Amino acid sequence: MNGDGTGLPLHSLNPFMPGAGKQPPELVGRAHDMELMDRMIARTKLGLLDRGVIYSGLRGMGKTVLLLKLNDMASAQGLATVQIEANGDAAAEYEELFHELSLAVMRMRRSDIRQRLSGVFSHVQSISLDFVLGSATIDLDGEGAEKRTIRASSYRLELLIEGLAEELKKTGSGLFLFVDEFQDMSSEVMMTLITVQHRMGQRDLPFCIIGAGLPNLPGVLTKVRSYAERLFAYRDIGRLGDGAVADGFQKPVRKLGYSFDDKALSRLIGLAQGYPYFIQAYGKATWDASDSNPITVAAVERGEPVARTELDQGLYMSRWQRATPLGREYLAAMAAVGERCTSAQVAKHMKRSVSDLSSIRLSLIELGLVYSPERGRVDFTVPGMDEFIRRAMPAESQSYDRRS
Numbered sequence: 001m002n003g004d005g006t007g008l009p010l011h012s013l014n015p016f017m018p019g020a021g022k023q024p025p026e027l028v029g030r031a032h033d034m035e036l037m038d039r040m041i042a043r044t045k046l047g048l049l050d051r052g053v054i055y056s057g058l059r060g061m062g063k064t065v066l067l068l069k070l071n072d073m074a075s076a077q078g079l080a081t082v083q084i085e086a087n088g089d090a091a092a093e094y095e096e097l098f099h100e101l102s103l104a105v106m107r108m109r110r111s112d113i114r115q116r117l118s119g120v121f122s123h124v125q126s127i128s129l130d131f132v133l134g135s136a137t138i139d140l141d142g143e144g145a146e147k148r149t150i151r152a153s154s155y156r157l158e159l160l161i162e163g164l165a166e167e168l169k170k171t172g173s174g175l176f177l178f179v180d181e182f183q184d185m186s187s188e189v190m191m192t193l194i195t196v197q198h199r200m201g202q203r204d205l206p207f208c209i210i211g212a213g214l215p216n217l218p219g220v221l222t223k224v225r226s227y228a229e230r231l232f233a234y235r236d237i238g239r240l241g242d243g244a245v246a247d248g249f250q251k252p253v254r255k256l257g258y259s260f261d262d263k264a265l266s267r268l269i270g271l272a273q274g275y276p277y278f279i280q281a282y283g284k285a286t287w288d289a290s291d292s293n294p295i296t297v298a299a300v301e302r303g304e305p306v307a308r309t310e311l312d313q314g315l316y317m318s319r320w321q322r323a324t325p326l327g328r329e330y331l332a333a334m335a336a337v338g339e340r341c342t343s344a345q346v347a348k349h350m351k352r353s354v355s356d357l358s359s360i361r362l363s364l365i366e367l368g369l370v371y372s373p374e375r376g377r378v379d380f381t382v383p384g385m386d387e388f389i390r391r392a393m394p395a396e397s398q399s400y401d402r403r404s
């Protein structure tokens with residue numbers, strides 16, 4: 001596209017942003033979540049406490065960008081905020097938490113608050129934990145020493161959050177902790193955070209966890225601490241309605257003085273299937289393929305194969321390649337069975353027993369490629385993965401068709 005009179009090549013103005021965690025030009029369909037956040041912020045400032053919030057949804061549904069947005073809202077209102085991404089390594093997760101908490105303190109605008117919060121940090125660091133951990137005079141082997149450090153971090157984190165929340169409460173503020181990929185968190189750190197959330201609630205201190213993760217997240221939290229069920233409000237983050245999808249395409253281009261005509265827009269809505277990642281992918285390819293204003297369906301058609309190739313390479317192929325050969329066989333069998341498949345159907349398709357395949361199923365879950373929406377069922381974490389496998393890996397999916 002070119003010719004807007006600015007002299008800039010229009011490629012460089014492309015507003016769409018496909019990619020994990022990339023803030024979209026227009027965050028559509030999340031007004032309700034933002035309203036709830038506004039209310040939580042207002043209540044926190046009044047000293048009233050709400051439950052934490054857990055968002056769960058498939059890959060590319062917009063969990064990360066929503067957390068970033070809610071975080072911005074809270075920090076703009078003077079709350080202390082921290083955002084971390086879980087990775088399953090307890091020591092690294094504690095380190096990130098302490099690091100991010102110290103940055104949150106430094107980011108506080110009022111210097112008197114900043115000073116008092118740094119005081120809490122120094123105090124917590126100076127406390128000796130020998131009393132609760134037992135003295136370390138006996139030589140500990142590597143593993144024992146590591147466990148001791150992890151336990152010490154757990155105590156320190158609790159003391160730190162408690163101390164910070166007490167100080168923040170005095171000034172009508174609070175601490176919000178945003179945790180992305182929460183389902184991947186090490187059970188030690190997850191347990192500590194849930195316990196802290198619980199205790200802060202009992203003591204009426206303003207600390208709140210807002211977490212996001214795959215659809216198995218609520219189950220993972222409850223398994224670690226059964227009372228996690230009552231501690232959080234659970235929200236699904238799923239496909240967007242057509243109105244929101246239309247806004248997701250139209251609003252960003254309108255801001256640049258362009259528009260999609262009706263036919264182009266309805267074709268794009270059909271392609272997006274309510275999936276935020278697709279809005280960005282098809283929006284970007286259409287813009288690049290367009291040479292008119294309004295943008296027509298011809299541009300959508302020219303852009304479509306480009307977007308599809310990019311999605312195949314960026315979204316799907318990288319995930320496919322992460323799996324082992326046996327893992328790929330399992331994925332291909334899932335794709336061949338179709339939607340809402342059970343582990344039993346997959347096993348039958350592969351002419352194996354369910355127990356034979358349980359370790360491969362587990363490794364695919366650990367890789368974040370599949371999840372179990374309910375007992376006995378398996379599903380892809382990325383929308384459209386089944387279609388990709390059938391389309392791009394016909395050999396693999398067909399080899400099972402022949403055998404079955």
Ligand SMILES: Nc1ncnc2c1ncn2[C@@H]1O[C@H](COP(=O)(O)OP(=O)(O)OP(=O)(O)O)[C@@H](O)[C@H]1O
Pocket residue numbers: 017018019020021022023024025026027028029030057058059060061062063064065066248276277278279280
């Ligand atoms: N509400 C929205 N409106 C428009 N675009 C969105 C919206 N939410 C997300 N997107 C776009 O979709 C893509 C995926 O978003 P994001 O990375 O936040 O998803 P995610 O759920 O965190 O995925 P993953 O599980 O892979 O981490 C990004 O390109 C982002 O710009």
Ligand SMILES: [Mg+2]
Pocket residue numbers: 020021063064065180
């Ligand atoms: Mg994400």
